[in-house]
Structures are given as structure tokens and as C-alpha cells.
Amino acid sequence: MSEYANKDVLVTTDWVKERLSDPKVKLVEVDVDTKAYDAGHVPGAVGFNWETQLQDQVARDVISKAEFEKLAGEAGITRDDTVVLYGDNNNWFAAYAFWIFKLYGHQDVRLMNGGRNKWLNEDDKELTVEKTSIKPTTYKASDPDWSLRARVTDVLKIVEQKSANLVDVRSPDEFSGKVIAPPGMTETAQRGGHIPGAKSVPWATAVQQDGTFKSADELRKIYLEQQGVDPSKETVAYCRIGERSSHTWFVLKYLLGIEKVKNYDGSWTEYGSMVGVPIEK
């Protein structure tokens, strides 16, 4: 059985437990349900709110470099720290935060495999409501690495030239255009369907029942063999608003080691609302 291309980016819950008092390991919880952190977190972890802290509050964009520096600094993180992200729903938003950390050049970022739920369900792991005491730092971020991000202009070029793999990680009903967004969602698009040429691989395909990632062999089989993602080409993952796709971006880039993978965070809410672009159903 082969290993993940970058095996260091995933750590186990046991690995985290052993390093709870390591000052160079900083734990950050990022959840879909922003109340989860307050209900109980891994001792020493800080909590980021994806709605208010990881996206620009005015423009539709990721947070700026200055905002990221403020966020990381207030969380007591330094450039050479090991940042371990974890969260609910198979590390969905933790993976989005991972993408943001990488955009701003943080070297050592990892995900706790299985996320919050795995920790929660292991009897030897403690959970606390105690406030984490933080010594703020002055964090200096790199300029954003836009090679990790696809813009709509990149995507339109790909559609025209068929030059890259497109991976649609939304549900089958969103992919087929049966629904534009999952029921009850307020962020939606004008049209249903998918970007021409995209392959449908729902994001949670990458994880097992317990929330940990599938093995390298299984992932390779799913993405490369069954779906025909060509690793020699550039690959772009997208979903509805760019969060689910950062999870698949993580899988393709770090676990499978595909060199050029971008997250299209504009995703369907942008593409499916544009005038005059081709759509497949």
C-alpha cells in the first residue's frame, strides 16, 4: 500500500494529544457550526469563525493579507509554528482554513485526521470549555500565493481550451442541475448545472465513515482511475461557494501530490450567474 504524497500534512488525534503542551504546536478549530467550539474544544485550541474571520466582510473575497496577519497574531501563531487545524464535518472548514494559511505562505500547516468528531468520540481525549490563554504575536504573512486559486477568467480559458481537469465536488443533484443549491441555502446561482467538462466527485467521497481520509490507494483509484483526473495537467476544484472544494483541493494537492491544483472559490455561485458562459446539464 502506498503512502500519501505528503504524509506530514495529516496528523492523528493521538499525535495531537501527545503535543498538547508543545508551545510550537498551535491548534485551531474551524467548524461549519460556529457554536461547536464554544460547546467544547481540544485543550489549548483557538476557534476561528469562517463566516466572520476567514472571509472579507464587505467584498466577496478571502481575507486580506493584513486581516490574516491580525487573525494569526491574535491567535498567538508565529511563522515557524506547526499549525494543526481541525473541525466538524470531516474537517470541511478546517480544509478551507488550510487553504487560506497556504495562500498566505504559512509553511507548516496540518489537518487532524478525522477532525473534531474523531477526537470527541475517543474516550482518552479531553474536551474543555476553558478559555485558551493566548500570547499575541506579530505575524508577518507572505504575499498571497495566487497559484493556489483559480479565478473565473482561468476557468473560462480552461473550458475553451479543455486544458485542465475540472472537479465538481457538489452533490449529484447540484451537478445535474436538478437543484441549484442544497435545500434551504441562501447563496445560490441564476442557473443550475455544471461547468462543461467537469467531473462529478462529491467532496465527502474522499473520507471514510469515521471522517478520516481514505487511503492513498483508494483516493488514487477514485480520482485518477475512475474519474480520469490527469495528474500531468492543471486541476481546478469547485463547489458552490468554495469551501467544500478546498477539502478536495487538499486531497488532490497534498494527499495525491498532484502538482498544480487550484481552488476555484468563486465556484458555482459565480459561474452559474454569469451571462453568456457555457453550462452543461
Next chain:
Amino acid sequence: MDRDKRVYDDVFQLLPSVENPTPIVRLNKTLGVPGFDLYAKLEWMNPFGSVKDRAASFMIRDLEARGEIRKKADDAGGRAMVEPTSGNTGLSLAVMASAMGYGVRAVVPDKVPLSKKALLKMAGAELDVINDSLCPAPGLGEGSIGIAKSHAKAQRDKYVMPNQYENEQNVRAHMETTGPEIWKQTEGRITHFFASLGTAGTITGCGRYLKQQNPKIKVYVVVPNEGHDVPGLRTPSELATTNLFDRSVVDEIVEVDGELAFRTALELIRQEGLLAGPSSGLIHEGARRILQRDAASVQGGVGVSIFCDDAFKYVNSFLKHVPELAEGTEA
């Protein structure tokens, strides 16, 4: 207490048992299979309004017996129950706990109807409303269960989680009450049993008990389709959230379009005079399909369907799924 005169010393004496079963009522107009008697077991006749009274009372009594909960007035400070619930279990737990002096914190998904949330508060529960439906995360349903577990784990001194999804008391309640009640009420003549799936306590407990009495009894579980909107019910793919489902006692899983839950409930209300809620509608639709399909071989048989709760809590759901109900309701 005098059951014949229906005089009780307190509400807990109304809890169901072989001596004090919930009624079963024959369905005379909506089955269409002559020669087969199908009965509805009216679980809304339980003291707190639903089938969940059974599991809730067993879980509370068990926690109490093991010293796992403390009353609010206890010198050591209260230790409350925290439970993820779409409504009925929380309501049963909250009413009983409040009357007994215990606290309850109910963790409820945001999509649960306002009236159910308000009922929980009316019963004295502390409410924790969470948003766990941002995008579908297949097979997890981690949200409310995860939050309740978190409270119980992070604040052990203040909370304990009965956990209806894993608590064997949930199954035991049905093995010791629902199953024996049905056996006695049908005088051992039951041939077919129908229930739906939430925590799987009903199907596993009744299925086990009934199969022990007579292995020939057919046990059916009726489930809605994927993406359904029937409150409290699960599809087979959502079963990962419960540990209690014993597939070995189930003869067949019947899938019914969730929309029919509402339409069939209206048939039960208008033709049988039974104020059935949507899950009862779904079960009845599944039961009648099976019995109509097997009409020739079920002759002389006796069936029992579990009607979990009544229609009152679901008026808004009915309005959403049966739009014509709203017609003519305004001057």
C-alpha cells in the same frame, strides 16, 4: 391509583405498560385488503404525546438509578441531561425531568419547526439551536449529536447525555412495554408489524420481542426517500447516527416517497378519524403497499402499525406539503 376509573396519583402512572397499554384501533377504510385486520397503535395517547415517552422514561429511570443525574436543588449542584433531539424525545425528557426536578438541555437543529422548539421551552428545557445544514454531509448528521456530546464531555460535572441513539434502554423500553402490549392486545395473533425509523429503538425492541414470541411474525420498517422532509425519520443511509438498528429482526425495508406521508396522514384523519402525524402517514402508506402486494397470502392475518404521534405539532409541515390546505383560510 385506580385504572378502571382512570384515577391516578401522578402523571407518571400513565406511562404505558402491559397493564396500561396505549390503545390499538382497527383501520376500517383506508387499507383495502379484505380479510386482513390492520391495527394502529396510537402512541400519541402516551402521557407526553408520543412514542418517545417510552424511551425517555426508561432512560431517565436508568440514569437516576445509577446516580448519573442530580436534581437542580442538589447540594452538589445539578447535573442535567443534554440530548440531541428533533423534538419528541426532548419534549418527553423535558416534561418528565422538570416534574422530577432535573434539568434538560436540548440540542436542536435549526430546521426543526418553531412550534417544537417553543414546546421544549414551555416544558422547561434549555434550548441549543444549531445550524448543521449548510451543505449536505452524507452519512454524518454530526451536528446536534456532536454538540450534545461536546457538552457532556467538556462539562462532565454539569451534564450527562442519555443518548437515545446508543442507549440500550431505548431498545429495552420497547422489549418490555410496546412489544408485550402488542402481543397481549392481539392475543398472540399478530402476523405483521410495521414501524418507521428514527433511533431504531422501536423496530429493534419490538422486532426482537415479537420474533421471540413467534419467529414467523413479519417485521417491516418503512422509510422515506433520500432528501425527504418528514420530521424525526431516517433513511437507511442516515442510519450511521444510531447504533441500535438490528437488521436481523427486519424482514423488509419499504421505501415510500416522503411527500405521501402528508397525503396519507390526511386520509387517516378524514376517513379513519385518527389525527395522525406525518410519520404515521408514511408507515400506513408502506403497510398498505405491502399488504396489498401480498393480499392473497396475508388472509386471516393481523397487523399492527406504530403511529408515533399526532398531527398537532406538524400543522406547518402539512401546509408546506399540501398547499391546498392554505386555500380559503383567509377572509
